[in-house]
Amino acid sequence: MMQTPLLEIRDLNIGFDTSRGQVRPVRDVSYTVFPGQTLAVVGESGCGKSVTALSILRLIPEPPGQVLGGQILLNGRDLLALSEKEMRSVRGREIAMIFQEPMTSLNPVYTIGDQIVEAVTLHQHVGTKEAYAIAEKALNDVGIADAHRRLNEYPHQMSGGMRQRVMIAMALSCQPKLLIADEPTTALDVTIQAQILELLQKLQRERGMSIVLITHDLGVVAENADVVAVMYASRVVEYAKVEELFDNPLHPYTEGLFLSVPKLGESHDRLNTIRGTVPNPASFPTGCKFHTRCARTCEKAAAATPSDVVSITVEGEPVKVLRRCTVDEPTLRQIAPSHWAACHQLDGYDKAPAPRPSLTHRRESEANFVDVGGGDVRAGQTAIPYAKEAAK
Ligand SMILES: Nc1ncnc2c1ncn2[C@@H]1O[C@H](COP(=O)(O)OP(=O)(O)OP(=O)(O)O)[C@@H](O)[C@H]1O
Ligand code: SF4
Ligand SMILES: [Mg+2]
Numbered sequence: 478m479m480q481t482p483l484l485e486i487r488d489l490n491i492g493f494d495t496s497r498g499q500v501r502p503v504r505d506v507s508y509t510v511f512p513g514q515t516l517a518v519v520g521e522s523g524c525g526k527s528v529t530a531l532s533i534l535r536l537i538p539e540p541p542g543q544v545l546g547g548q549i550l551l552n553g554r555d556l557l558a559l560s561e562k563e564m565r566s567v568r569g570r571e572i573a574m575i576f577q578e579p580m581t582s583l584n585p586v587y588t589i590g591d592q593i594v595e596a597v598t599l600h601q602h603v604g605t606k607e608a609y610a611i612a613e614k615a616l617n618d619v620g621i622a623d624a625h626r627r628l629n630e631y632p633h634q635m636s637g638g639m640r641q642r643v644m645i646a647m648a649l650s651c652q653p654k655l656l657i658a659d660e661p662t663t664a665l666d667v668t669i670q671a672q673i674l675e676l677l678q679k680l681q682r683e684r685g686m687s688i689v690l691i692t693h694d695l696g697v698v699a700e701n702a703d704v705v706a707v708m709y710a711s712r713v714v715e716y717a718k719v720e721e722l723f724d725n726p727l728h729p730y731t732e733g734l735f736l737s738v739p740k741l742g743e744s745h746d747r748l749n750t751i752r753g754t755v756p757n758p759a760s761f762p763t764g765c766k767f768h769t770r771c772a773r774t775c776e777k778a779a780a781a782t783p784s785d786v787v788s789i790t791v792e793g794e795p796v797k798v799l800r801r802c803t804v805d806e807p808t809l810r811q812i813a814p815s816h817w818a819a820c821h822q823l824d825g826y827d828k829a830p831a832p833r834p835s836l837t838h839r840r841e842s843e844a845n846f847v848d849v850g851g852g853d854v855r856a857g858q859t860a861i862p863y864a865k866e867a868a869k
Contacts, residue, residue: 482835485509488505488546490504494541500757512687513685514704514839515681516706517691517698517719519705524708524710526691532544573648573649576661585631587631588631593647596651597611641662645676649686657689658688658690661677703718704718707731709730714728716836727818737751752770752792753792764802764804774802817834
C-alpha cells in the first residue's frame with residue numbers, strides 16, 4: 478500500500494535580503510517525513526537546516542526572509558498558503574518544535590506550570606484545573622519526578638537537562654503529529670543527551686509521532702534516524718536510509734563527515750576535519766558548491782586530460798580540480814532505489830532519474846548496525862562503523 482507522507486517539502490527556496498544582496502540559505506530542498514518516522518537532517522553550521530525547519534512553522538522573519546518558491550505540505554495541505562490565523566492552530570497543536578537552548582525558550586519570570594498551562598490552553602478547550610492536570614502528566618511523561626511540586630518552580634531552579642525535558646513536555650502536551658527537534662541535546666552532557674533522545678524515541682513509539690531531528694552529531698543520527706538528509710550549502714546533497722548512508726556514503730561531503738568522526742580507541746590531537754571552511758551563502762563558489770573542499774574532484778583531476786582540469790586557489794594554495802565541478806552544480810539524483818546524491822562524478826549519475834527524494838523506510842531494530850559499546854565515547858564523538866573500518 479502506498480503510504481502518504483505526513484510532511485512533504487517540495488522544492489523549497491528561501492532568500493534573505495542582506496546588505497550584500499540576496500542570499501539563498503535554502504535551495505530546492507525537498508524531503509518527506511512519514512507517520513512515526515524520524516528524518517535526520519545533518520550538515521555543518523550554516524547549511525540551512527534551521528531555516529528550512531523554521532519555514533515549516535512559518536517562523537522565518539519576513540522581511541528580510543522570503544519564500545521564493547516551493548510547497549510545504551502537511552497531510553497534503555500547503556502550509557505556505559495558510560493565513561497567519563490558520564497557522565497559529567498548526568503551531569503547537571499539529572507541529573511542535575524544540576530548540577537547542579531551552580533557557581531562551583522558557584520565560585524566566587513564570588513558573589514551569591504556568592508556561593505549560595499556557596501552551597495547553599492555547600490549543601485545547603480545557604479549564605485551568607484540567608490544564609494543570611495535563612501539565613502535570615506531561616512532566617511525568619518526560620520522566621520528571623515529583624511533577625506536582627515542579628510545576629511551581631521557575632526555570633532557573635532547574636538543571637539544563639531538566640529544562641530541556643520541560644521544553645519537550647511543553648512541546649508534547651498538545652500531542653503534535655510532528656515534532657521538529659533542532660539540535661535538542663547539543664547543550665547537554667552526554668548522559669542527559671542519551672536520556673532525552675531515548676525519551677523522544679519512547680514517546681514516538683507510544684504516539685506514532687513523526688520527528689525531524691536536526692543535528693550535526695553522526696552518533697545521534699546512527700542511533701535515532703530512519704532516513705537521513707545531508708545538507709551542504711543550502712541544498713540536500715545526499716538522502717538515504719540510515720543504514721545505507723553509513724554503509725556506503727556516496728557524496729564526498731558525507732564521506733568527509735564520517736572521516737572527521739574520531740575513531741574508537743584512537744587518541745586525537747586534532748580532528749581530521751574536511752579541509753577548508755563552509756562557504757557562506759553570500760559568497761558561494763561557482764559550480765558544485767563543494768568543489769573548493771572536495772577530495773574526489775582532486776583525485777579525478779589527477780587522472781584527467783589537462784583540458785578537463787583547472788587550477789583554483791584554496792587557502793593560498795593552488796589545487797587542481799575538474800573543470801566541470803567549477804561550472805556545473807549537480808542536483809540530487811536517484812543513484813540507487815533508496816539512495817539519492819548530488820555529485821556528477823558518481824558512476825551512473827548522468828543517466829540517473831531525478832524524482833524528489835522520499836523514503837518510507839524504518840530502521841529494523843535498536844541500533845543493530847552500530848556498535849557504540851566499550852570504547853571511550855564522548856559527546857558528539859560516537860564511534861561509527863565506517864570510521865572503524867577506516868581505522869583498520
Ligand atoms: N535572519 C537572517 N538574515 C540573513 N541570513 C540569515 C538569517 N537567518 C539565517 N541566515 C543565514 O542562513 C544560512 C543558514 O542558516 P541556518 O540557521 O539554517 O543554518 P544551520 O544549518 O541551522 O546551522 P547551525 O548548525 O549553525 O544551526 C546561514 O548562512 C545564516 O547566516
Ligand atoms: S560534483 Fe565534483 S566537486 Fe562536487 S562533490 Fe562531485 S566531485 Fe566533488
Ligand atoms: Mg541551526
